[in-house]
Amino acid sequence: MRAGPALEVDRLLDDPRTRIIVCCGSGGVGKTTTAAALGLRAAERGRHVVVLTVDPARRLAQSMGLSSLDNTPRPVPGAEAEAAGGSLHAMMLDMKRTFDEIVEAHSDPDRAEQILANPFYQSLSSSFAGTQEYMAMEKLGQLRHSDEWDLIVVDTPPSRSALDFLDAPQRLSRFLDGRLIRVLTAPTKAGGRAYLKFVTAGFTMVTGVITKIIGAQLLRDVQTFVAAFDTMFGGFRERAEDTYRLLQAPGTAFLVIATPEPDALREASYFVDRLSSDQMPLAGLIVNRVHRSPAAHLSAARSLAAAEVLQPVPGSGESPFDLGENGHGENGQHGENHLAGPEAGVPDLRGTPASAATTSRHPLTATALRLHAERMQLAERERRLEESFSASHPVIPMAEVLAQPEDVHDLDGLRSVGKELARGVRLS
């Protein structure tokens, strides 16, 4: 029984009208890996792809086998795209350099130098909370306008919330274009004094407090920065609006990434609602790290019952941390472990307790049945979470990727993730 339709990944990747794919979702759900896997698959199916990542941890670099990424798209070695007539490039965003490039492109050399040297600009371009998102959008716009690639796959910044990504560009442009910053900086500009006449005691109070908070010297830096940056202000807002429109355009597809866990699906849910209220084109939901069993016909309950037939010792499979009624003996051991020093502090979780091994028949089967029951319970929990997501978002296509026993860290791994994504059918 499945609630949502299947997400047809290959159709999305093969459609020449798809020009931008944005992967979003909360942290730790596998956005970067998914973006890389989609990019690789599209390239090996004949598209000219660039994957843009904004992650400072260089995770994409690792999973694409590159030792470094910089602000320019680099070909990915080992991608077998040529046979299909495609190509694969990848790049990592350098937000400061992107910002510098905008400044250089839009002002004369003297003024650009003045701006780049301003201490306020330097901290704004390297640490303002929205700069990374803003510059990601800027870079996306540049890549799109260059028309060198026919598909851009973007991995969104690791924001505290998935929604920051949509808000930050507007926040930065609103800030740089804001009235408050103009009022504050008015005295340094010609004509500013006339404006000032209308701003009475309130203005003095405001400047006074701001000076108290941040200090007069920083305020002066801001004023000189704004004076130098003035000509670019309008441009900033325009650019932010442009990229925003680009995201709403039909060639863009948003993929929301999640794992079958309450927090990640809750974020996904917020994101889906937000995309729809902003009229952003949502292509579907990808659920990573899903657990399924090849022996789904043996239920958790029957499996546990069978394990008990073989191994009727209670508590043998429990964690040594379990301080429940059965846990005393193990805790004693544990404390000693700790006293032996930090190296021994790693608890020994291996091995079935000896008592259990001697009293049980077929210990391997009993263990297998217990693990199977655990997995069935996990799969069931995950399915319930996904179903409740589908129930509130019934028309959103979904695809699942099974949990891999090992991490993906090479192109082969990405290829098999891509294959699973494309299976298109949900595995319930």
Place this chain on the structure above:
Amino acid sequence: MWWRGGDSLLWVRPRDTDWEGVRLHVVTGKGGTGKTTVAGALAIALAAGGRRVLLMEVEGRQGIARLFDSPPLPYGERRVAVAPATPTLPGGEVYALAADAEAALIEYLEMFYNLRHAGTALTRLGVVDFATTIAPGLRDVLLTGKAVEATRRRSGGRLYYDAVVMDAPPTGRIGKFLNVATEVSGLAKVGPIRGHADTVQSVIRSPQTAVHFVTVLEEMPVQETLDGVAELRGLAQGGLQLGGIMINMVRPVDLTEEQLRAAAEGTLDQHELDTGLKAAGIEDRRGLAASLAAELTEHAREELAQRAQRSRLAEAGQPRYDLPLITDQMDLAGLYRLAAALRDQGAA
């Protein structure tokens, strides 16, 4: 209740913990590793034995409220949990605070300039947002400042909180977050913020503060932990103290070494499995032994991959603590189990 089950000595035993003297515990970790949960468990563990602990979040996610299944936290300290009482000692208390830069700024203005009304008016005008925007790092220094204030707060001649646990930003941002007082100091060369930043810095970079990392035994989170440790070690010259590595979601291993190897190589004796299934009374066994063997193989490979990650973490040279995987939905009972694991291993 579980903690009375013969192990209550764990809670009252007078003993040294690994972080004696640390009063501000900063907990960071990659997204998805259970940072907030571990911070909550650490707060409970520290509160044991009649102590009062503040658990504080700084990212406006209301993660603590969700963890303790309470309504969204206001900007105010509110009791969210008690640590288990013992026959000889009262239960400790965990307070929670969802810190917010604007509120912290108004508090700050009031404290130093008696400007509460102005502060409120300024918030309406968007001035506070503006100030925290044009001084990147001001927001962070206000948040760390709030943690430092709570750490140093005194009442009736004694420290108000025995410990403060901060659910801090993720590993990728932690260096910047904690170093922000320096960044602000560099930016605002004079002025009150500079003075404030210096005070914050002096506490963060002292033996009173330790930065703990939460990870799971997967490649990327482990890599980020190692990167984060290396980054903070760079700041350690300035007195920043690295804390423990909390390994979250550790699964017990039920296979013997020999079975583990065989399972990983895919050479398990399926006939033996099948005989066992028959003995257990399972009738329809078609393909079952093969499927279970496949599950065991996956499990074993996961375990071996996790062991490799564990030895990489050992390279960081920081104390490590294991937190068991809670297979049910995380609730208070689960948190208490994690807290017990932390105490058991000397983390608190």
